[in-house]
Amino acid sequence: MEQVTNEEVAVLLYEIAFYLELSGDTFRPRSFERAARSIETLSESVMEIHRSQHIEGLMKIPFVGEGIAKKIDEKIRIGRVTQLEELKVRFPVRLSELLTVESVGPKTVRVLYEQLDIKNVEDLEKRAREGKIRSLPGFGNKSEEKILKGIEFLKACKGRQPLGTVLGLAQHIRDQLRFIEGVKSVVITGSLARGKETVEDLDLLAITSLPDVLVKAFISTSEAIHVYQKQNTRVSIRLKIELNANLRIIPEESFGAAQQYFTGSKEHNLALQRLAQDKGLKLNEYGVFSKDGQTIAGTNEEGIYTALGLPWIPPELRENLGEIEAAREERLPDLIKHGSLRGDLQTQTNWTDGKNSIEEMGKAARELGLQYIAITDHTRSLAMVGGLDESKIQEQGREIERVNRKLDGIQILKGAEVNILKDGSLDLSDDALADLDVVGAAVHTNFNMPQDEMTRRMIQAIRNPHVDIIFHPTGRIINRRPPYAVNMKKIIEAAKDNGTILEIDAYPERLDLKDEHIRMAVDEGVKLCIDSDAHSMAQINYLSYGITQARRGWASRNDIVNTMSLDELLKHLS
Ligand code: DGT
Ligand code: CA
Ligand code: ZN
Numbered sequence: 001m002e003q004v005t006n007e008e009v010a011v012l013l014y015e016i017a018f019y020l021e022l023s024g025d026t027f028r029p030r031s032f033e034r035a036a037r038s039i040e041t042l043s044e045s046v047m048e049i050h051r052s053q054h055i056e057g058l059m060k061i062p063f064v065g066e067g068i069a070k071k072i073d074e075k076i077r078i079g080r081v082t083q084l085e086e087l088k089v090r091f092p093v094r095l096s097e098l099l100t101v102e103s104v105g106p107k108t109v110r111v112l113y114e115q116l117d118i119k120n121v122e123d124l125e126k127r128a129r130e131g132k133i134r135s136l137p138g139f140g141n142k143s144e145e146k147i148l149k150g151i152e153f154l155k156a157c158k159g160r161q162p163l164g165t166v167l168g169l170a171q172h173i174r175d176q177l178r179f180i181e182g183v184k185s186v187v188i189t190g191s192l193a194r195g196k197e198t199v200e201d202l203d204l205l206a207i208t209s210l211p212d213v214l215v216k217a218f219i220s221t222s223e224a225i226h227v228y229q230k231q232n233t234r235v236s237i238r239l240k241i242e243l244n245a246n247l248r249i250i251p252e253e254s255f256g257a258a259q260q261y262f263t264g265s266k267e268h269n270l271a272l273q274r275l276a277q278d279k280g281l282k283l284n285e286y287g288v289f290s291k292d293g294q295t296i297a298g299t300n301e302e303g304i305y306t307a308l309g310l311p312w313i314p315p316e317l318r319e320n321l322g323e324i325e326a327a328r329e330e331r332l333p334d335l336i337k338h339g340s341l342r343g344d345l346q347t348q349t350n351w352t353d354g355k356n357s358i359e360e361m362g363k364a365a366r367e368l369g370l371q372y373i374a375i376t377d378h379t380r381s382l383a384m385v386g387g388l389d390e391s392k393i394q395e396q397g398r399e400i401e402r403v404n405r406k407l408d409g410i411q412i413l414k415g416a417e418v419n420i421l422k423d424g425s426l427d428l429s430d431d432a433l434a435d436l437d438v439v440g441a442a443v444h445t446n447f448n449m450p451q452d453e454m455t456r457r458m459i460q461a462i463r464n465p466h467v468d469i470i471f472h473p474t475g476r477i478i479n480r481r482p483p484y485a486v487n488m489k490k491i492i493e494a495a496k497d498n499g500t501i502l503e504i505d506a507y508p509e510r511l512d513l514k515d516e517h518i519r520m521a522v523d524e525g526v527k528l529c530i531d532s533d534a535h536s537m538a539q540i541n542y543l544s545y546g547i548t549q550a551r552r553g554w555a556s557r558n559d560i561v562n563t564m565s566l567d568e569l570l571k572h573l574s
Contacts, residue, residue, distance in 0.1 A: 017029040092119055124151065166243060173204070206249050225237075265319050288307040317552075342371045361534070368540055375415055387419070387427075417441075418441050440469040474488070501529050507534075
């Protein structure tokens with residue numbers, strides 16, 4: 001049995017639709033797409049339906065007929081769909097690869113393949129450089145430029161993956177290894193331990209009395225596809241998710257030193273080594289030593305920092321960006337702690353592009369121990385996701401009131417994610433905005449404005465008295481879309497002048513604000529919020545990535561408004 005998520009099933013059906021379309025089929029692609037959309041919005045797991053009710057159960061899903069149900073069944077039982085494999089042999093175009101290029105959608109891929117025989121990103125780049133794309137019907141110089149930019153951006157991010165796609169797996173591997181015979185301790189180090197927004201590999205350290213047993217367990221984890229290196233104390237493997245994982249076995253007496261060293265960053269370590277030298281000491285991955293070779297520290301991290309005359313420094317700060325000086329002067333920030341959020345101020349529901357109902361989102365937030373959650377569906381100018389207009393917003397408000405009467409232990413706030421239009425105005429009337437508890441404004445269109453225009457556009461929204469928060473302030477999507485050109489310094493100043501909150505969007509591909517911008521905002525005393533931007537119940541869990549990001553930006557509890565109780569928050573917003 002394959003473990004597949006609803007999202008993967010939907011992607012599979014879209015893929016089949018795409019290849020069927022290439023084969024000249026005009027009717028079936030639409031039915032595959034309808035089924036895919038239906039599965040995307042389903043609140044039950046397709047795997048689960050299949051397990052309990054087989055093909056018959058699948059056929060009860062709206063728009064899933066027998067033919068499509070059989071494809072899903074095949075995928076779940078044997079991990080692939082024969083028809084799709086055959087289609088891919090007939091039409092050897094790499095759809096999923098090409099879709100990673102910004103601005104390239106399935107329709108574009110089809111035209112590029114049919115007109116220019118472009119099968120992969122390499123072909124695409126070649127044709128774009130030759131200037132062949134601009135002359136296709138429906139394309140132009142601009143689209144060709146955009147494609148080249150998208151490819152360049154992809155190349156620059158190659159190899160690094162968002163923290164959110166790696167952390168869960170890393171923790172899973174760590175927890176598995178902890179139960180192996182002889183193991184005393186396993187920790188995650190490297191950029192992952194520092195909570196960096198993207199990581200290149202996974203670095204694990206362990207103490208064990210039976211190294212052979214641990215190495216064997218590590219290389220035979222079901223996530224591994226290849227073993228690079230196998231020594232007694234160091235192993236590297238390739239994981240299915242196209243990432244390397246390194247395990248080092250460390251003697252107990254130098255474990256703290258190794259943990260400190262391999263947590264990094266390299267810059268932080270080099271600065272510490274200089275500090276050690278100045279004190280007449282030597283610091284390396286085995287410990288802190290005096291000139292005559294006496295061991296001063298090594299078993300634990302605190303001991304290393306103490307030996308250098310410093311308090312322990314949280315890993316998120318270890319970038320050599322002033323944390324060592326701050327530690328020496330005892331002015332390290334009291335970083336916001338995991339578990340300290342009381343609410344979430346950006347979530348979407350099935351009123352627009354989210355998957356779950358208002359009530360389901362409320363229950364999920366309550367389950368996580370939150371006191372309040374704002375429903376912030378998109379507004380009308382985002383027609384492609386069914387953005388809400390004034391009357392729909394009113395209708396949604398009544399539904400929120402109904403759910404609030406029904407549910408105890410959670411308060412659902414009326415909100416919206418309004419679109420900041422090209423001229424800085426918003427796509428919802430002032431009257432409608434005034435009725436909402438929380439108004440988040442964000443740029444979702446016209447990304448390619450020059451920096452001063454974009455900055456002016458956003459500042460105008462910041463000045464709007466109805467706007468409480470600027471959502472995902474730079475619009476970047478990690479490994480896919482660069483931030484739009486905006487002067488963050490000016491945005492932060494304007495937010496300060498107008499008491500507008502800036503968001504740290506915890507969605508793992510966004511993490512927007514970036515750490516450096518969070519720090520600028522914190523330094524200016526601008527208030528921030530950490531939101532999940534959840535599009536389903538499960539995604540409310542993303543909040544923890546936002547906390548990590550906030551910690552990397554030196555933020556304390558006081559900097560983050562949704563650590564407040566509901567009463568305090570509502571007072572702050574009004
Ligand atoms: P990454 O892998 O690019 O996401 O970032 P890191 O920080 O995990 O880097 P990585 O995996 O190359 O090395 C892990 C840690 O080992 C790094 O954060 C600091 C330490 N380290 C690696 N090379 C050196 C070095 O040449 N000097 C010092 N002092 N430390 C190093
Ligand atoms: Ca690393
Ligand atoms: Zn948004």
